[in-house]
Amino acid sequence: MNKINPWFxxxxxxxxxxxxWQLYTSFSTSEALTMPLSEVEKRWTFDNYIQILNxxxxxxxxxxxxxxxxxxxxxxxxILSIPAAYSITKLPTFIANNFKRVLLSAALFPYxxxxxxxxxxxxxxxxxxxxxxxxxxxxxxxxxxxxLLISSAFNDLPDGLDEAARLEGLNLFQRFRxxxxxxxxxxxxxxxxxxxxxxxxxxPIALTWLSxxxxxxxxxxxxxIAGSSVYSVPxxxxxxxxxxxxxxxxxxxxxxxxxxxxxxxKGAIKG
Amino acid sequence: xxxxxNNIGRKVSRNWIIRNLNLRVENGQCLALLGPSGCGKSTxxxxxxxxxxxxxxxxxxxxxxxTSISPVDRKVGMVFQSYxxxxxxxxAENLLLGLKIRGINLPEQQRRVSNILxxxxxxxxxxxxxxxxSGGQRQRVALARALLREPMIYLLDEPMSNLDAQxxxxxxxxxxxxxxxxxxxxxxxxxxxxxxxxxxxxxxxLRNGELEQxxxxxxxxxxxxxxxxxxxxxxxxxxxxxNENKIIKAIRxxxxxxxxxxxxCKLIYREWLGNNQLWLLNSPKxxxxxxxxxxxxxxxxxxxxxSKNHEHxxxxxxxxxxx
Numbered sequence: 001m002n003k004i005n006p007w008f009x010x011x012x013x014x015x016x017x018x019x020x021w022q023l024y025t026s027f028s029t030s031e032a033l034t035m036p037l038s039e040v041e042k043r044w045t046f047d048n049y050i051q052i053l054n055x056x057x058x059x060x061x062x063x064x065x066x067x068x069x070x071x072x073x074x075x076x077x078x079i080l081s082i083p084a085a086y087s088i089t090k091l092p093t094f095i096a097n098n099f100k101r102v103l104l105s106a107a108l109f110p111y112x113x114x115x116x117x118x119x120x121x122x123x124x125x126x127x128x129x130x131x132x133x134x135x136x137x138x139x140x141x142x143x144x145x146x147x148l149l150i151s152s153a154f155n156d157l158p159d160g161l162d163e164a165a166r167l168e169g170l171n172l173f174q175r176f177r178x179x180x181x182x183x184x185x186x187x188x189x190x191x192x193x194x195x196x197x198x199x200x201x202x203x204p205i206a207l208t209w210l211s212x213x214x215x216x217x218x219x220x221x222x223x224x225i226a227g228s229s230v231y232s233v234p235x236x237x238x239x240x241x242x243x244x245x246x247x248x249x250x251x252x253x254x255x256x257x258x259x260x261x262x263x264x265x266k267g268a269i270k271g
Numbered sequence: 272x273x274x275x276x277n278n279i280g281r282k283v284s285r286n287w288i289i290r291n292l293n294l295r296v297e298n299g300q301c302l303a304l305l306g307p308s309g310c311g312k313s314t315x316x317x318x319x320x321x322x323x324x325x326x327x328x329x330x331x332x333x334x335x336x337x338t339s340i341s342p343v344d345r346k347v348g349m350v351f352q353s354y355x356x357x358x359x360x361x362x363a364e365n366l367l368l369g370l371k372i373r374g375i376n377l378p379e380q381q382r383r384v385s386n387i388l389x390x391x392x393x394x395x396x397x398x399x400x401x402x403x404x405s406g407g408q409r410q411r412v413a414l415a416r417a418l419l420r421e422p423m424i425y426l427l428d429e430p431m432s433n434l435d436a437q438x439x440x441x442x443x444x445x446x447x448x449x450x451x452x453x454x455x456x457x458x459x460x461x462x463x464x465x466x467x468x469x470x471x472x473x474x475x476x477l478r479n480g481e482l483e484q485x486x487x488x489x490x491x492x493x494x495x496x497x498x499x500x501x502x503x504x505x506x507x508x509x510x511x512x513x514n515e516n517k518i519i520k521a522i523r524x525x526x527x528x529x530x531x532x533x534x535x536c537k538l539i540y541r542e543w544l545g546n547n548q549l550w551l552l553n554s555p556k557x558x559x560x561x562x563x564x565x566x567x568x569x570x571x572x573x574x575x576x577x578s579k580n581h582e583h584x585x586x587x588x589x590x591x592x593x594x
Contacts, residue, residue: 092284160355163322168369168420169343178368182359 019246025239033235048236052225052244057214059244062221065131067248069217070199073135077142077195078188082181084143085151100148107144114141115204122209131215137205142195149194153187154180189256196252200245218245272298272333274319274424274456279328281314288314289480292328296456296473303459303471305503311480312460316426319458320347332423348422352429354413356401362412363388363397366419387415390449407438411445418449425450425457431466443469464504468492476500498590501583507549509583512556518593519585524549524562526581533576538569 025033029045037043052059088096118137119128127133157180165179181188203219210216216224222241225234276294280287289311296302304312317323319330321342329338337345357365363384370380388394391411401409410430417425430446431439443466450457451470461467467474468488475485476499484496495501501509501521510527512520536552536559543565550561552573561575584593 158353158355158358160351160353161357163320163342164349164351164355164416165357165368166322167320167342167347167349168416169372170368174372179357183357 022239022242025235026243028236030232030234030236045236048234048240049244051234051237052241055225059221059241061214062216062218063244063248065215066200066218066245069131069134069138070196072132073138073142073199074192074195076135076139077146078192080139081143081146081150081191082176082188085147085149086154086176086180088147088151089154100151103144103148107148111141112204115208118205119208128209129212129215131210131217134206134209134217135199138195138199138202142198146191146195149191150184150187153184157183185259189259193253193256197249200249274458275331276315276319277329277331279315279318279325279330281311281318281323282326287480289318289477292482294475294482294485296458298456299451299454300473301451301457301459301471303461303467303474304477305461305464305467305474306477306483307462307503309479310477312462312477313428314480315477316349316428316458316460319424320349320426321345346420346423347426348417348420348424349426350410350413350417350428350430352432354401354409354433356409356412356416358401361398361400362393362404365401365412366416369416369419383419387419390418391415406434407442410434410442414445414449422455424455425453427457427459429460429462432461432463439466446470465506468504474504476503494592495583496592498585501585507560507562510557510559512559517587519587519590521583521585522559522577522581524560527559527561527575527577528563529567529570529574530576531574533574536573536575538573541569 026048027044027046029040029042029047031040032043088099091099114137122128122133127136161179161183162175165175170178201219202217203223206217206220207223210220218241222238222245225237225241274294274296276292279292279294280290282288292311292315294302294315304315306312314323318325321337321340325338329336331337332345356362357368360368366384366387367380370383375383384397385394388397391414393408393411393415396404396408396412401412404412410433414430427446427450431442434442447470459467459470461470468491471488473485473487474491476483476491478499484491484500486494491500491504495504498511498519498521502511505523507524509521509523512522534554534556536554539551539553539558542549542551545565547562547565548567550563550569550573552559552561552575554575559575585591586593
């Protein structure tokens with residue numbers, strides 16, 4: 001194990017290089033990005049960060065928007081998916097399999113095709129420019145995959161646990177609370193990450209639903225960052241926004257990753 | 272006071288898992304449900320526990336129809352084959368959970384759990400997780416959980432099938448001490464005929480979802496109602512002689528003895544079992560197992576015989592007992 005595996009290094013470079021490049025760009029002046037380095041007087045700068053944080057509204061506003069939206073989407077998705085997944089495991093195999101097929105096709109459907117129709121819905125119901133309302137389509141799009149992931153976790157639970165809990169006198173809610181959800185925590189954690197990242201990154205629906213400055217989500221806000229003139233592209237500011245926008249995501253992944261790993265190593269599933 | 276199953280049947284899609292089952296277990300009695308896998312014995316237990324609903328018939332416990340009552344209100348103490356301990360909770364938490372749900376006050380919860388832990392000789396394990404315990408200890412925890420429910424009836428689903436032989440012996444003693452002879456009906460599911468005979472007052476042999484025979488272990492052993500029961504009960508297995516006409520003759524290995532005027536055989540192999548030995552013989556009537564004293568040495572010419580009284584006769588077509 002002392003020898004460093006070259007493949008490991010290659011994979012690290014492959015996956016980290018874009019992030020490091022982004023970080024590098026965010027601290028570079030625009031001259032450093034567009035001109036030969038020998039002619040650049042000032043190479044490093046915080047201007048990109050200062051620019052986006054001093055914009056009106058300031059950048060952290062969008063971070064908060066995206067966090068609220070992603071959290072509410074994740075919570076709604078979990079609240080609806082966990083009982084649905086549980087009930088699928090209680091169905092006769094034939095019906096359950098067909099249900100899963102339908103869910104899989106829904107999960108695989110290219111959702112971009114839906115955004116015009118969704119815009120129409122938003123207009124009819126008058127919920128455009130409402131940040132939390134956006135978590136309705138986000139949850140709807142996340143639920144099929146979430147149900148599939150969580151129901152397979154329920155299926156992997158050893159036989160008899162649910163029934164033993166029933167005999168102990170636990171009602172359905174108590175079984176979820178004390179037995180079932182704690183046991184499928186790894187699956188819940190990984191599902192949460194997927195849903196959170198999806199809502200964090202989602203662009204087309206957010207772009208069409210939101211137009212007021214102060215309710216925008218990160219991806220939409222980043223796309224709106226303007227350069228000093230119409231002809232210049234603010235690479236540095238984009239990069240700075242991306243770096244700031246990735247930090248909450250990294251934190252979320254780190255929190256849940258610990259849970260997933262501990263769930264796997266402790267043998268929480270196998271008794 | 273007793274458990275009565277009245278013409279119970281359960282159908283899943285179009286198949287009857289179990290049908291026309293009538294059983295009665297008195298308080299303090301242990302009934303073993305015995306049969307090969309898929310015979311419906313576990314289904315029967317689940318029906319009694321209320322985990323599944325019967326498609327027909329009724330279940331009566333202590334003169335009360337419990338057919339449509341929820342599992343909790345039936346007050347059954349069930350022990351699962353897989354133990355079904357909650358893996359994320361410590362042993363104490365496993366035992367406390369049910370008490371907490373039933374609204375028993377905290378000091379009483381603690382008192383009952385520490386009592387049951389000492390009864391089970393598990394005092395040092397209260398804060399361990401089930402995965403830290405051996406199979407036998409886990410089974411004792413499962414038993415403790417069932418006892419804490421103060422059940423009206425005990426249901427044991429293959430409680431020892433995951434344990435090694437020595438632990439089984441120990442746990443049998445434990446089961447007798449804690450559950451049997453406690454003035455509550457006990458239903459014990461097993462596929463092990465030896466275990467059934469050791470533990471139960473009465474044995475019900477199930478086959479393809481129907482009751483093949485019910486009776487005391489002695490009845491089943493000496494008067495099996497069909498060839499199926501005869502081959503299922505008793506080890507080494509009963510010998511089936513090459514059939515004559517429409518009849519299958521069967522003879523238990525221990526009823527065969529050496530006899531100078533008997534059937535001449537050749538020895539195929541010899542198995543030493545400690546207190547006795549098993550000979551597999553090739554006879555004109557087919558291969559026969561013979562159980563004899565451990566000290567017996569193999570004679571030059573093996574000639575065997577048995578008494579007509581010990582023969583079991585079965586109909587060749589339906590396997591039913593003729594005599």
